[in-house]
Amino acid sequence: MTVDFQNCFSFILLLCFFSLLCHSLFSKKLKDQKVGYALPPSPPSLPIIGHLHHLLSSLAHKSLQKLSSKYGPLLYLRIFNFPLVLVSSASAAYEIFKAHDLNISSRDNPPIDEPLLIGSSVFVGAPYGDYWKFMKKLLVTKLLGPQALERSRGVRADELERFYTSLLDKAMKKQSVEICKEATKLIINSICQMSMGRSFSEESGEAERVRGLVTELDGLTKKVLLVNILRWPLEKLGISLFKKEIMYVSDNFDEILERVLVEHEEKLDKQKGNDLMDALLEAYADENSEHKITRNHIKSMFVELFLGGTDTSAQTIQWTMAEITNNPNILKRLREEIDSVVGKTRLIQETDLPKLPYLEYVVKEGLRLHPPLPLVVRTFQRSCEIKGFYVPEKTTLVVNTYAVMRDPISWEDPEEFKPERFLLGKEDERRALKHIAFGSGRRGCPGSNLASIFIGTVIGTMVQCFDWRIKGDKVEMDEAGGLNLTMAHPLKLTPIPRTKPLIF
Ligand code: HEM
Numbered sequence: 001m002t003v004d005f006q007n008c009f010s011f012i013l014l015l016c017f018f019s020l021l022c023h024s025l026f027s028k029k030l031k032d033q034k035v036g037y038a039l040p041p042s043p044p045s046l047p048i049i050g051h052l053h054h055l056l057s058s059l060a061h062k063s064l065q066k067l068s069s070k071y072g073p074l075l076y077l078r079i080f081n082f083p084l085v086l087v088s089s090a091s092a093a094y095e096i097f098k099a100h101d102l103n104i105s106s107r108d109n110p111p112i113d114e115p116l117l118i119g120s121s122v123f124v125g126a127p128y129g130d131y132w133k134f135m136k137k138l139l140v141t142k143l144l145g146p147q148a149l150e151r152s153r154g155v156r157a158d159e160l161e162r163f164y165t166s167l168l169d170k171a172m173k174k175q176s177v178e179i180c181k182e183a184t185k186l187i188i189n190s191i192c193q194m195s196m197g198r199s200f201s202e203e204s205g206e207a208e209r210v211r212g213l214v215t216e217l218d219g220l221t222k223k224v225l226l227v228n229i230l231r232w233p234l235e236k237l238g239i240s241l242f243k244k245e246i247m248y249v250s251d252n253f254d255e256i257l258e259r260v261l262v263e264h265e266e267k268l269d270k271q272k273g274n275d276l277m278d279a280l281l282e283a284y285a286d287e288n289s290e291h292k293i294t295r296n297h298i299k300s301m302f303v304e305l306f307l308g309g310t311d312t313s314a315q316t317i318q319w320t321m322a323e324i325t326n327n328p329n330i331l332k333r334l335r336e337e338i339d340s341v342v343g344k345t346r347l348i349q350e351t352d353l354p355k356l357p358y359l360e361y362v363v364k365e366g367l368r369l370h371p372p373l374p375l376v377v378r379t380f381q382r383s384c385e386i387k388g389f390y391v392p393e394k395t396t397l398v399v400n401t402y403a404v405m406r407d408p409i410s411w412e413d414p415e416e417f418k419p420e421r422f423l424l425g426k427e428d429e430r431r432a433l434k435h436i437a438f439g440s441g442r443r444g445c446p447g448s449n450l451a452s453i454f455i456g457t458v459i460g461t462m463v464q465c466f467d468w469r470i471k472g473d474k475v476e477m478d479e480a481g482g483l484n485l486t487m488a489h490p491l492k493l494t495p496i497p498r499t500k501p502l503i504f
Contacts, residue, residue, distance in 0.1 A: 050078030058481030061374035065403040088403035108379035121296040134291035320366030348460040361419035367437035374402035466495035
């Protein structure tokens with residue numbers, strides 16, 4: 001008898017893998033049944049991979065939205081044998097964020113290797129504990145809290161003037177502007193100046209290199225999510241996903257940030273500084289620091305600030321400007337408000353924003369229809385009950401903010417861009433959780449105030465100072481694939497000055 005050893009080996013391997021899955025599936029079921037009440041409803045799934053194909057689809061938020069509109073706003077999904085609860089309505093989101101906030105305040109990303117992104121030194125993926133609390137305190141006091149934002153107002157005003165001058169230059173040359181690219185420059189420069197007291201040099205090509213890495217980082221987000229979900233089963237089989245791409249971006253950032261750290265340390269030897277990088281370096285050097293941190297902790301924090309802060313705000317600016325361009329009545333009303341409060345002889349400033357409520361509604365509506373992070377991911381630390389269903393411990397929570405903010409039960413004409421909907425006055429708390437572009441609770445976005453300033457002042461400048469020409473009649477609003485919500489056809493507009501050149 002001849003034996004094909006290769007086939008035989010593959011068969012045994014497959015059998016082992018399958019029995020491992022069956023075993024854990026079976027034992028999980030027993031554990032769940034013990035509690036005596038039901039898991040949330042679960043839509044039909046595929047053998048072995050479960051509902052993985054929905055996450056792999058090019059527009060995962062839309063695929064999941066379709067699933068929830070068919071099977072309900074609270075669903076129990078399975079990725080191989082890993083449980084996941086999907087939330088797609090304001091009332092389920094309200095219950096989870098209000099009654100279970102502490103339970104879901106971790107994103108249990110088990111650390112692999114040492115990349116700055118998704119490695120053991122991350123902040124965004126850190127469990128809720130002493131390290132996260134220590135870093136969050138520094139992040140708020142040194143960069144993102146109200147007092148820190150007041151201290152850094154001048155930096156953002158300078159960057160806004162630079163942005164205006166660049167648009168004016170393009171207008172004079174009758175060139176079109178790639179809105180997202182131009183906004184990204186302003187945001188990266190502002191965040192760098194605010195957090196490390198310097199921006200990257202355009203002349204040496206360093207700035208372009210950092211922008212390129214941020215774009216690559218952004219393209220990696222879907223892969224990072226998959227790594228986090230599939231890490232355990234694939235690690236068991238000795239497969240490491242996307243490691244090469246993740247390490248490439250991580251190593252490049254490492255080199256750039258190490259240089260900036262050394263520069264900062266040399267400066268700190270001469271005089272004490274007060275920005276986020278100074279504070280982190282102080283904690284790194286201090287043996288008695290409240291929490292001992294490493295150089296990788298510092299670098300990871302900056303990589304995550306670039307990732308979390310840049311593309312999110314730039315994409316929102318692009319989508320909102322596209323909506324305004326397609327809705328001339330909204331543009332007219334917005335312009336009337338800005339002209340009456342700011343006039344035409346000086347540039348809008350962030351201190352004008354509280355006097356521009358319509359601009360605020362336009363920004364909110366842009367975020368509602370086009371949340372740059374449509375899926376918010378957390379982990380249930382303990383088992384609990386949600387809307388009468390049992391959720392086992394260590395279940396991954398995915399809140400589909402895209403679906404929540406387009407839910408016809410909570411929103412009238414959910415697919416339409418209607419900033420006026422926010423005119424109706426203060427919403428009560430339950431209704432406010434319909435708008436969750438920044439997430440919610442302890443792990444909600446700490447950069448929401450800064451993001452609102454970026455988006456408000458940039459949109460304000462574009463509307464106040466220029467008319468905009470598009471190619472064709474309407475901007476195409478298709479979404480590109482990926483986990484971040486980006487435009488399939490990046491917005492390109494040609495500016496025409498509508499004020500006399502502003503002097504600073
Ligand atoms: C339009 C702009 C932005 C949007 C829509 C956005 C959205 C989000 C969302 C949905 C989360 C997860 C929240 C949750 O789990 O509940 C998050 C987390 C985070 N965001 Fe933002 N963000 C924006 C801008 C910014 C900016 C400007 C910064 C800082 C410069 C920033 C820093 C962070 C950080 C550090 C986290 C992780 C917080 C933690 O894990 O504790 N974001 N953001």
